[in-house]
Amino acid sequence: MKDNYFKLERATQVAGLLFVALFGAIVIDSTGALFAKIYNSGPFYSGYQGLGRYILTMFHGGVSFPDPNFSEIPKVEGETFVGVTAHLLVCVFDTFMYFILTFKVLKSTPKIMPALIMMWVFIFMPFFIQMPALGMGWAGDASPLKNIIHWRTFVCHSVFGLGLYLGTILFFKYIHRKNIT
Secondary structure, three states: OOOOOHOOHHHHHHHHHHHHHHHHHHHHHHHHHHHHHOOOOOOHHHHHHHHHHHHHHHOOOOOOOOOOOOHOOOOOOHHHHHHHHHHHHHHHHHHHHHHHHHHHOOOOOOOOOHHHHHHHHHHHHHHHHHHHOOOOOHOOOOOOOOHHHHHHHHHHHHHHHHHHHHHHHHHHHHHHHHHOO
C-alpha cells in the first residue's frame, strides 16, 4: 500500500493526527454553527460550555450521571476552555480510531464509507454519555428540541466522518508533495 499512516516517522504521525483532527473539528464546528443559526438554537459553543461545566463540577462532586438538574448548576470559570479542549481531545481520539480502522484493520487507503460508518457508530457517545450528563435525557429525549438534536447529531457526525476522510487525503497529498516520510 502506498499510504500507511503507521509506516510514517513518529513526528509525521503526530502532525498528521493533529492536522486531520483539527480539520475534522473545523468541519464539525462549522456545521454546528450553521445548525445553530438555521434553527435559532443559541450559540453552537454552548454545548462545549455545558460539557466544560459538567467536567469541572464533576471534580467537586456536584453532578450525578445522568443529571436531570444540570440546568440549575451555575456557570463555572473556565468551562468554555475545558469544554472545547475536551471536544478537541475527542476529535483526536476519533481520528486515531479512524487511522487504526483504515490502516491496520482494513489495511486500506482512506475511504469515505469506513469514516462515515465509524462516526455513525460513535453517535452513541453524545446520545448516551453527553446528553444524559447535561440533563437532556437519554438521546436528548428530555429536550423540547429532540428532533433537531437528533438530526444535528447525525449530520455533524456525518460531516466529521467526511472531514476525517478529506483531511487524511489532504495530509497524504501534502507529505507526498513535500516528500516527507
